[in-house]
Amino acid sequence: MVRAIVGANWGDEGKGKLTDMMSQExxxxxxxxxxxxxxxxxxxxxxxxxxxxxxxxxxxxHTTNIIGNGVALDVEKFFxxxxxxxxxxxxxxxxxxxxxxxxxxxxxxxxxxxEEERLGKASFGSTKSGIAPFYSDKYAKIxxxxxxxxxxxxxxxxxxxxxxxxxxxxxxxxxxxxxxPDELFETLMRYKEMLEPYVxxxxxxxxxxxxxxxxxxxxGQLGSLKDPDHGIYPMVTSSSTLAAxxxxxxxxxxxEIKTIVTVVKAYSSAVGAGAFVSEIFGDEAEELxxxxxxxxxxGATTHRPRRMGWFDCVATKYGCRIQGTTDxxxxxxxxxxxxxxIPVCVGYEYEGKLLDDFxxxxxxxxxxxxxxxxxxxKTDIRGIKNYEDLPENCKxxxxxxxxxxxxxxxxxxxxxxxxxxxxxxxxxK
Ligand code: GDP
Numbered sequence: 001m002v003r004a005i006v007g008a009n010w011g012d013e014g015k016g017k018l019t020d021m022m023s024q025e026x027x028x029x030x031x032x033x034x035x036x037x038x039x040x041x042x043x044x045x046x047x048x049x050x051x052x053x054x055x056x057x058x059x060x061x062h063t064t065n066i067i068g069n070g071v072a073l074d075v076e077k078f079f080x081x082x083x084x085x086x087x088x089x090x091x092x093x094x095x096x097x098x099x100x101x102x103x104x105x106x107x108x109x110x111x112x113x114x115e116e117e118r119l120g121k122a123s124f125g126s127t128k129s130g131i132a133p134f135y136s137d138k139y140a141k142i143x144x145x146x147x148x149x150x151x152x153x154x155x156x157x158x159x160x161x162x163x164x165x166x167x168x169x170x171x172x173x174x175x176x177x178x179x180x181p182d183e184l185f186e187t188l189m190r191y192k193e194m195l196e197p198y199v200x201x202x203x204x205x206x207x208x209x210x211x212x213x214x215x216x217x218x219x220g221q222l223g224s225l226k227d228p229d230h231g232i233y234p235m236v237t238s239s240s241t242l243a244a245x246x247x248x249x250x251x252x253x254x255x256e257i258k259t260i261v262t263v264v265k266a267y268s269s270a271v272g273a274g275a276f277v278s279e280i281f282g283d284e285a286e287e288l289x290x291x292x293x294x295x296x297x298x299g300a301t302t303h304r305p306r307r308m309g310w311f312d313c314v315a316t317k318y319g320c321r322i323q324g325t326t327d328x329x330x331x332x333x334x335x336x337x338x339x340x341x342i343p344v345c346v347g348y349e350y351e352g353k354l355l356d357d358f359x360x361x362x363x364x365x366x367x368x369x370x371x372x373x374x375x376x377x378k379t380d381i382r383g384i385k386n387y388e389d390l391p392e393n394c395k396x397x398x399x400x401x402x403x404x405x406x407x408x409x410x411x412x413x414x415x416x417x418x419x420x421x422x423x424x425x426x427x428x429k
Contacts, residue, residue: 002216002252003259004243005329007223008319010270011241012293012306013263014331014413016040019056019219021418022261026217028064028209029057030202032249033239034221035072035104037129043294043416046090053078055219058085058093065093066202069100070239070249072134073146074109075191097195098202098251099147106187107166107179108133114174124235125272127299135238137162146199149192159184203251210256218246218257224319225270232361235274243323262325262407264316266333266397268309269297275364278309278345278371285309291335294416310371312345313404318358320407327429328405330398331413334420339376342397345369346404374400382415387424402426 005022007013020042023029036052043049044059053074057063067073086092108130115133116123126132137143142162148155159181167178209216224230226237239245243262247254267288270276280288285308289297297306320328336342348355348367355367377391384390390398390412402409408426 001213001258002210002218002246002256003261004218004220004246004257005261005263006220006241006243006323008262008264008316008323008325008328009223009268009312010225010276011038011222012269012271012297013223013265014293014329015220015263016042016051016056017331017413017416017418018261018263018329018411019217020044020059021421022217023057023060023063024418025215026057026063027214028066028206028216029055030066030068030206030216030218030246030250031055031071031221032068032218032246033070033241034237035129035131035134036074036077037072037127037131037237038221039299040221041294041416044418046085047088048294049085049088052081054081054085054093057217058095059090061091061094063094065095066200066205066250067095067097067101068202068250069098069102070245071098071101072104072131072239073097073101074104074129075194079194095198096200096202096205097146097198099145099199100202100251101146102134102138102143103146103191104130104134105137105144105184107184108137110176111166111169114170114176118174123273132238144188146195149188149195155188156181156185159188206250206252210252216252216256218243218250220246224322225315227322230322232274232364235272235361259326260324261327261329261411262320262323263329263331264320264401264405264409265331266311266336266401267292268312268315269306270309271299271304271306275361275367276307276309277315277348277364277367278312278369279307280309287338288335291338293332293335310343310345310369311401312369313401314345314348314356314358316401317356317405317407320405325407327411328402328407328409329411329413330401330409333394333398333412334380334382334414336397337377337380340378342374342376343371344374344400344404346372382420384414385422387412387422390422398424402428
């Protein structure tokens with residue numbers, strides 16, 4: 001059985017916690033897209049960890065953790081992360097890396113920085129991890145797959161060819177030093193040594209594992225609204241954040257994905273530039289930011305303060321639909337316990353008309369939120385295990401959201417750790 005965990009919003013919905021929880025019953029956990037540009041925060045008995053590239057199953061000894069072909073693999077960062085968790089007492093996890101995964105080159109990171117510098121005020125708010133230059137090169141067919149490291153002669157020829165183009169840009173567009181082909185070759189040989197024990201034909205491995213009835217978990221990064229096709233283009237990430245892409249980025253049949261758990265946060269946050277209709281500012285935003293998540297809403301990778309907003313039914317309904325959601329996990333609701341009144345965005349106003357379907361970017365930029373205000377519950381709900389025991393107004397909030405988004409909320413997360421989860425029957429399932 002294959003299950004996917006993905007986000008409905010702009011990322012940071014709490015997928016890490018859900019993946020960590022669901023990894024418990026998984027034999028295999030796979031990252032299928034993205035790179036070290038975002039992070040999951042996981043709190044468990046070993047401590048608190050920010051994972052960027054490692055699949056969230058690394059804390060269990062029964063799981064095999066896979067880097068799928070769809071990932072942007074930053075080799076140095078990957079092994080630093082392994083070192084980091086093992087130095088904190090986590091046993092060395094079982095890892096497999098797709099022979100078709102492509103590697104983030106040191107120059108991808110440089111190009112990301114140089115391009116954001118060049119754009120100045122018009123920049124994308126990139127985390128400068130090299131992700132956009134990496135995926136551009138992948139589709140321009142000048143990327144480097146892991147398997148290429150094992151064919152040194154052709155690798156050398158390719159390095160020379162690719163650097164011819166890169167060095168022109170470095171010199172004439174960015175006015176920066178050129179890259180030496182021999183140095184890059186040495187770096188790649190170092191990567192080869194690091195990767196060799198883990199390289200695997202992942203799609204063949206998964207085909208067999210699925211036939212044997214293994215439980216497979218696809219772990220998404222970011223959320224629907226950052227998808228390059230269905231998100232708020234161009235303020236998106238460079239690889240698909242949708243469960244459907246799990247089939248491609250891992251190499252398994254699409255019909256095997258039976259469960260799609262879409263993680264939805266009880267309020268909104270976003271990083272980077274782009275339209276954010278239910279955004280709030282000033283003290284109101286700062287209060288929510290400070291109380292948000294587990295220790296405040298600050299980027300797991302960049303530590304940047306996140307942009308904050310009220311829950312957005314329009315964006316979330318769309319985010320869930322485009323994922324093909326079978327179950328919604330509604331997270332971080334405990335954070336809202338301080339509010340007397342909780343505004344929720346139930347529609348968008350655009351040129352005097354009311355929209356309840358999420359529009360394309362140019363329209364979105366001009367939308368104003370239509371808010372409905374619900375009563376708060378003014379108590380700490382952490383530690384509650386049964387849905388019935390939640391305060392009445394908290395249940396009303398959950399049911400209000402479920403009705404507006406039209407997808408079943410079957411899990412409610414009321415705290416950062418594995419056990420802070422309430423299962424719920426939904427009429428929509
Ligand atoms: P991801 O990128 O979707 O995995 O999101 P993050 O890892 O950034 O998760 C957001 C933060 O919320 C992390 O610090 C989590 O530990 C924390 N978190 C997850 N679920 C809950 C919850 O239900 N309540 C609280 N208070 N924090 C949570």
